[in-house]
Amino acid sequence: MDKDKIASYGNTLYDCLRNRKTIAPITEQESDVTIENAYHISLQLLQRRLDDGEKIIGKKIGVTSKAVQNMLNVHQPDFGYLTDRMVYDNGAEMPISSELIQPKAEGEIAFILKHDLAGPGVTNAEVLRATECVMPCFEIVDSRIRDWKIKIQDTIADNASCGLFLLGDRAVNPRNVDLVTCGMVHEKNGEIIATGAGAAASGSPVNCVAWLANTLGAFGIKLQAGEVILSGSLVPLHGIVPGDSMNLSIGGIGKASVRFT
Amino acid sequence: MTLDQATIAQLAERLENAELNRQPVTRITDAYPDMDWDDAYGIQSAIRKRKVARGNKIAGLKMGLTSRAKMKQMGVETPVYGFLPDYGSYADGAEIDMATFIHPRVEAEVAIVTRTELSGPGCHIGQVLPAIDFVVAAVEIIDSRYENFRFDLKSVIADNTSAAGFVAGSMIREAADLDMPTLGVVMEKNGEIVELGAGAAVLGHPASSVAMLANMLASRDEAIPAGAFIMTGGITAAVAVGKGDAINVRFQDLGKVSMSFK
Numbered sequence: 001m002d003k004d005k006i007a008s009y010g011n012t013l014y015d016c017l018r019n020r021k022t023i024a025p026i027t028e029q030e031s032d033v034t035i036e037n038a039y040h041i042s043l044q045l046l047q048r049r050l051d052d053g054e055k056i057i058g059k060k061i062g063v064t065s066k067a068v069q070n071m072l073n074v075h076q077p078d079f080g081y082l083t084d085r086m087v088y089d090n091g092a093e094m095p096i097s098s099e100l101i102q103p104k105a106e107g108e109i110a111f112i113l114k115h116d117l118a119g120p121g122v123t124n125a126e127v128l129r130a131t132e133c134v135m136p137c138f139e140i141v142d143s144r145i146r147d148w149k150i151k152i153q154d155t156i157a158d159n160a161s162c163g164l165f166l167l168g169d170r171a172v173n174p175r176n177v178d179l180v181t182c183g184m185v186h187e188k189n190g191e192i193i194a195t196g197a198g199a200a201a202s203g204s205p206v207n208c209v210a211w212l213a214n215t216l217g218a219f220g221i222k223l224q225a226g227e228v229i230l231s232g233s234l235v236p237l238h239g240i241v242p243g244d245s246m247n248l249s250i251g252g253i254g255k256a257s258v259r260f261t
Numbered sequence: 262m263t264l265d266q267a268t269i270a271q272l273a274e275r276l277e278n279a280e281l282n283r284q285p286v287t288r289i290t291d292a293y294p295d296m297d298w299d300d301a302y303g304i305q306s307a308i309r310k311r312k313v314a315r316g317n318k319i320a321g322l323k324m325g326l327t328s329r330a331k332m333k334q335m336g337v338e339t340p341v342y343g344f345l346p347d348y349g350s351y352a353d354g355a356e357i358d359m360a361t362f363i364h365p366r367v368e369a370e371v372a373i374v375t376r377t378e379l380s381g382p383g384c385h386i387g388q389v390l391p392a393i394d395f396v397v398a399a400v401e402i403i404d405s406r407y408e409n410f411r412f413d414l415k416s417v418i419a420d421n422t423s424a425a426g427f428v429a430g431s432m433i434r435e436a437a438d439l440d441m442p443t444l445g446v447v448m449e450k451n452g453e454i455v456e457l458g459a460g461a462a463v464l465g466h467p468a469s470s471v472a473m474l475a476n477m478l479a480s481r482d483e484a485i486p487a488g489a490f491i492m493t494g495g496i497t498a499a500v501a502v503g504k505g506d507a508i509n510v511r512f513q514d515l516g517k518v519s520m521s522f523k
Contacts, residue, residue: 066454181513183445183459192329195459195496197445197513203454234457251443251459251513 001030001037010044013158016144017045020101023144027151038156045159046081054083057228059216060139061208062160063152064201064232074152077202079212080160082228088166088258096260097242100142100163103260105240106233107186107248109179109198109205110137110167113227117209119217124206127213128174130223134205136168136248136256139230141237165230168248168256177252180204184234187247196234205231264293264300273307276420279406283363288407288416301418302481305343308421312346320490321345321372323401324470325422326414327463327494335414340464340494342474343422349402351428356523359504362404362425367502368495369446369510369518371460371467372399372429373436375489379471381479389468389475390436394488396467398430398515400508401492403499427492432516441467445513446496450506456497467493 009026016023026033026041050056063069064077088094096103114132142163145154155161180203184196201208208231213223223229240246245259264272272289279286289304290296309319326332326340351357359365376394404425405412417423442461447454464470470493475485485491502508502522509519 178513181445181447181511183443183461183513185443185459185461192461192465195457195462197447197457197459199445199447199454199511200457249443249461251440251445 001033005030006037006040007044009041009157011048013041013045013144014048021144022101022146025145025149025151025154026157027153033153035153035156038153041157042080042159045157049083054085056081057084057087058082058230059212059223059227060160060162060230061212061232062155064208067236072150072152077208077211077232078152078156078160079215080162082162082165082230086162086164088164090167090169091257092166093259093261094140094164094166096140096240100140101144102148103140103142103163103240104237105246106139106141106237107184107196107235108137108139108230108233109250109253110135111205111209111229111231112171113223113225113229115225117213117223119214122210122213122217124204124210127206127209131174133171134174134177134179134253135171136250136254137230138166138246138248138256138258139233140164140240166256166258167228168254170254172253179206182253183251185249186235186238188238189244193238194235198234200234201232208232262299262303263295263297264303268293269300269303269307272304272419273311276304276406277308277311283360285363285406285408288412289419290413290416296415298415298418301415304419305421309344318347319344320347320350321492322474322485322489323422323424323492324474324494325417327470329464337414339477340470340473341414341418341422342477343424345424345427345490345492349424349426351426351520353428353431353518353520355428355520357402357426357520359522362402363406364410365402365404365425365502366499367400367402367508368499369448369456369458369497369512370399370401370492370495371441371444371463371515372397373467373471373491373493375485375487375491378484378487379475380484381476384472384475386466386468386472389471393436393468395433396436396439396441396515397433398510398512398518399492400428400510400518400520401495402426428518428520429490430512430516430518434515436468439514444515447511448497448500449509450500450502455500458496460496462496463494470494
C-alpha cells in the first residue's frame, strides 16, 4: 500500500471519527492491506487528532482475550493511542450519543507508569517496578468500520477501536494485589452481566503491558512515565445505549461507575 | 407430593444404583411427568437415607443452579441443593480414578463452613456472615446419572443435583478478610486457562447462597447445622474432564486447588 493511500485512509477514518460516520471495512476495499500498513494508517489518524490539539496521555492494548483472538484469527494483541479528549472521571456522565457511533463497554485494569519502559527485553518484573499504581477502568470501544465487521487490520487502522475511557475510584500499588486472580464483576443497570479475572488478559494484565513495551521498543518507542496503559478487557464486550449505567468492581483494586447519555 | 412412598423408594434405588454402578439412566420425569418439587426432594432424601443406613456420613451440603442467568434460562426463581457423601471427598492434589464416574465435569466454587446453626425462613446474609467459621477454595466434581446429561430440574434434584465429589483447598480465611463477590477464580486444564470468573457469579455473593439454602431447607423442617461444609455454587461453567487431565484452579486470596484424573 503506498503512502498516499495510507494517508487517505487515515484521513477518512478521522472524518468518520469527527462526524460519527462509518466506512466499509478497509480489508474489503484493499485485500492486500498488511498489519504494518494498518499501523501506519492509525498514525495518520492520530496525527490529525494531534493537529487539532489533542495530547497523547497513554496507550491501550486490545485483542488480549483468547475469545477475541480466535474471532479475529490472530495470536497477539494490538494497540492504540489514548488522548486527553478520551478520558473521564469516575461517576461521570459519558456523552456516547454525541461522541460515539456504535459503542461497547469493556472492563479493564489501567496501569499508571512512574518510570519509562523501553523494550525489547522488558520483563513482567520491570513492568511492576515501573508501575505507579493500577486502577479500575471502563474502556468504551467504538468502531468507525460499518457494523463492527472488523478484521485485525481494520481495528488496528482505526486506533484499535478506541473510543473513550474512565478511571475508577482507587489507585493501588501493584505489589498489593494479585493481578492474575483478581476478580471482576461487571453490572449494567443493576444486573450482573459478567464476571471475570485478571488472567483473561493473555494470562495476566502484566503480560500485556510487557508485550506492548517490547513491541513498541522494536520501533524505538518507549512507554513513558506518567502514561496510562489500558491492559485489555477481562469481560466480554457489551453494547450500550444512552440511559444505561454500569458498575465495575475489581477484587483488591476498586470500583468504577459510569452513566451513558 | 404426587408420588406414593413406594414409587419414591423405587426411583431412589434406581438413581442410586445408577451412581454406584456408573450406569446412566433415562430421566425420571419421562415416566412421571406430573412429579412435583416435593417428590424430587423426597427422592433425593431417600437416596441420602440409603447411604446413611449403609454407614456413609454426610460430608456437607451443596447448592446448584446459583447463576441468575441460568435460573432465568430454566425459568425458576430459586437454586437447587443436594448433599455431599463422605466418599466423594478428595484431597487437594489427588489423583482421581475416572472409573468412579460416568461423565464427570468440574467447576470452581467458594466453600463456606459454618460455626453456628442457620435456620430459615427469613435467613439473610446478615446472619450468614457472622455464622461463618471460615471460607475455603473448592472444586466440585459433578456427574449426572442421566444419559447424555439429558435432564430437567426435577430430575436433577432427585439425582442429588449431580453431586459426585469435591476437593477442598488447603488455605482457610475468615469471611471478614475477603471480598467474596470480587474474589477471582482462574481455572486451568492441562496448563491452559479454560474458565474465569468472580464470586458474584454465585447469586451476587456466595454467602447469599447459604442464606437461600437455609430458607429452602426450612420448607422441609431442616436447618444448616453448625460445622456444615457448604459448596455455595459454581463460579465457572462446568468443564468436562477425562483420563490424563490435570486441573488447577487459582483463587484470589484463597490459594489454589488441583487434581488430576487417571
